[in-house]
Amino acid sequence: MSSSSTAVVITVLIALAGVAGDYFIKLASEAQSPFFNRNFALGFLIYALTAFGWVLVMPHLKLAYIGVVYSLTIVLCLCLLGVLVFGETLRPTEWLGVGLAIASLLLLHRVA
Numbered sequence: 001m002s003s004s005s006t007a008v009v010i011t012v013l014i015a016l017a018g019v020a021g022d023y024f025i026k027l028a029s030e031a032q033s034p035f036f037n038r039n040f041a042l043g044f045l046i047y048a049l050t051a052f053g054w055v056l057v058m059p060h061l062k063l064a065y066i067g068v069v070y071s072l073t074i075v076l077c078l079c080l081l082g083v084l085v086f087g088e089t090l091r092p093t094e095w096l097g098v099g100l101a102i103a104s105l106l107l108l109h110r111v112a
Helices: 003-029 038-057 063-084 092-111
Strands: none
Touching (some): 003 063
């Protein structure tokens, strides 16, 4: 695997870690004391640890490309997390947005 392919995989893993951090922050936000509980600490720690991954990725890819891959991964995974874990619902226009996000990722991959 080339260094840029490895960097893309690490970017996706960073995004997935960010989703895990968001999960714990969401749980913390529902507590009576959201900043002083285990879930907040876990979410915060996960966010902090992703900085190490960014240092590994940034020399190998353009920041714009990293941003698109990261953002789309976060958006898609958070939509799934909200729907599957937290029982949230999406309106048809929001599902259209998810579809367009997937299409943009496919176009980006084709061009890159």
